[in-house]
């Protein structure tokens with residue numbers, strides 16, 4: 001069933017864009033941005049003080065080097081010849097001088113504009129749409145090294161809303177492609193960070209063509225539930241990310257005061273292994289930002305996970321919704337893997353991680369990264385103790401990797417018995433592997449599969465649930481948007497168990513798979529498996545079940 005394969009993890013990865021595109025940032029960018037703490041009120045003193053703070057606190061030496069004044073920097077009007085320009089009251093020395101100042105400190109100059117007519121607050125001045133080539137030249141002439149490119153006032157037809165979650169435009173990529181081309185035309189390498197929040201479909205497909213990084217979500221807020229929302233939105237992008245192409249999970253809230261110590265480590269660690277840019281949002285100032293938070297941001301071993309040369313986003317391997325923890329894993333350079341064990345629960349817990357989950361039978365010395373401790377060698381499983389809201393990061397050297405060579409039996413959802421509002425729908429090639437799905441899984445609706453095989457052993461089985469969830473929290477990000485849909489599964493009338501399904505892809509056709517373990521199978525093709533939308537909110541769309549007997 002399982003075979004051993006000697007591996008050098010990651011070598012030979014197919015990265016189709018590498019052949020053609022210029023890689024501006026081989027590892028995720030790191031830096032500081034004014035927005036999370038100073039909102040749209042940056043000024044010269046603030047930017048210079050924080051830039052010096054990055055150097056003095058040793059943060060720039062750890063890698064945080066791009067300093068970006070976010071919204072609020074430009075003059076309300078362009079110059080007489082149409083150039084975007086800084087607000088001289090806020091930045092009396094001007095932007096070219098600011099660029100020189102930052103470069104003099106060994107830092108990089110990040111600029112902020114947008115693919116709309118104005119910044120998010122129109123009083124803050126113009127954005128760039130329609131001026132792409134001039135602005136790209138201006139930013140280059142000022143010594144710009146990076147550009148965060150936002151999406152406010154983008155619905156040029158109507159101009160009714162500063163943020164439009166249902167725009168009439170067919171293809172948002174056009175506005176971002178225009179700036180990408182303009183930046184390519186200047187004689188300076190400028191890292192291009194798309195900040196389109198994921199409005200509309202297929203962000204992962206188009207953004208990697210134009211951006212070095214791309215924001216996948218609406219803004220992070222300074223609270224714990226933002227972490228759950230954004231992690232659930234990051235999951236499907238493993239299909240699209242790689243060296244020089246990174247998802248942006250938004251600026252860090254570490255040091256802003258709302259998260260506990262464990263939550264700050266959880267947040268930072270998850271952003272690090274997801275290969276998100278690490279952009280500090282707290283002041284680089286030891287009298288404002290706690291020593292603990294600065295120590296988290298300065299943790300070189302966690303930063304090294306983010307800056308690993310393989311650039312691989314860690315993947316959600318298993319979710320245990322009722323037990324409230326997740327296991328993420330990804331390959332690192334030099335034949336290593338990282339495992340992230342994320343305890344979403346308020347309470348502490350001990351979990352046993354089966355190393356087969358991450359394709360490993362026997363590991364060399366496992367390193368607990370936050371504890372900076374070697375745990376020794378493991379065979380089979382490793383036990384991890386977690387505090388409430390702790391995410392443990394483990395590094396494993398991998399000499400021999402297991403591969404599963406078992407073909408699962410497949411049960412398409414449309415072949416089940418549908419109850420409640422559930423109905424089957426076709427979805428062409430989108431919802432692979434079967435081209436059909438069951439949709440409209442309102443609360444209480446269900447799909448029941450009969451004669452499911454329990455193999456020759458029965459007992460516990462691994463089930464790959466193919467599902468579709470594109471219920472993206474844009475407007476609901478501000479309230480309780482979670483980016484999840486829920487199902488319960490029960491075998492042979494047993495106790496239903498619940499799982500939360502993260503976003504699966506770029507539309508209501510793109511399938512994701514969540515692997516779960518279910519107990520209670522009998523031997524042979526005699527089992528009844530019921531998938532139901534529990535009394536929370538609607539379930540995901542169901543494509544089918546892969547049962548590993």
Ligand code: GLA
Nearest residue numbers: 035070071120121150195219
């Ligand atoms: C949007 C972006 C934020 C920030 C603000 C500024 O909301 O997503 O990161 O730049 O605009 O107004």
